[in-house]
Amino acid sequence: MDMIDFLNQLEQTRFASAVAESTWLFPFFETVHVFTLSLVLGSVALVDMRLLGLAGRHRPVTEISNTVLPWTWAAFTVTALCGLVLFSSKATTYYVNLPFRIKMAALAFAGINMIVFHGVTARDVTSWDMGVPPVRARVAGAVSVCLWVVIAFAGRWIGFTR
């Protein structure tokens, strides 16, 4: 079974069909998706602004990340689940949609950036918790900002392309 067959089967499941055919299910999941996505974007931006040394320099990096990251994870989980629901309703169409592919690629890179940051760069965070972080942390913040802006723009463009 190749990818297109799999996506066709996904589209034809009862739940996916229900979402595609209902007048309110898609807008409902889309609204939740957009709301929780805004929490992901905002919370990521808060941490990135701190990593870039552009805001909150008087607050320790760890204080900001410890209070903000739980929001990011919770919001991301709901956003991803809603995204799966939306995707499944028109899987074959979205799969070949260029902005959608760009969005998914940017999301993957954002994930890698985050893993590298937490696994490597932030190991010694307590030594640069106050003031302006080292270059490697600022690079992580800048890469993150760029990728999430791409995700926001690409996500919006999906609705404008078919």
Next chain:
Amino acid sequence: MMQAISDWLASSRLSHLLADAGWFVPTAQAIHILAIAAVVTLLSMLNFRLLGLTGRGPPAHNLAGYYIPWVWRGLVILLVSGALLTITEPERELMNISFRIKMLLVLALAIVTFVEHSSFLADSHYCNRSRHHLMLMRTLAAVSLVLCVTIVAAGRLIAYS
């Protein structure tokens, strides 16, 4: 009257200029979404703190001081991007019930944010003065959260109504 304003805007040079540039609407909407992200996240974090739903981090009046100035900046970006989007597609916005409800809710949110902010500016220990003060601030925080959710919903539903 709204129809007359809509027609007048639709006939303007700026409206034609922006409408002819196919990239403008999705770009302006993406900027609008990024500003929503900032406002909704900052207000949600502050309001959760005020409601006692999160305990970690700085006290609420510190968070209010850090975040609310950025909420105002975000609202300015939303107003500018929103105005340009309305000028580009006046009928889509001005004649739409979801859009009108959204604007009323935005006004309500601005008022609630202003009251939250000015209470802390006048007295950083506002919530500790009395049970009455604490309950008032918690009510404002709850209302602010509900408004954020309904504004986003109304905004998204413009496209469907």
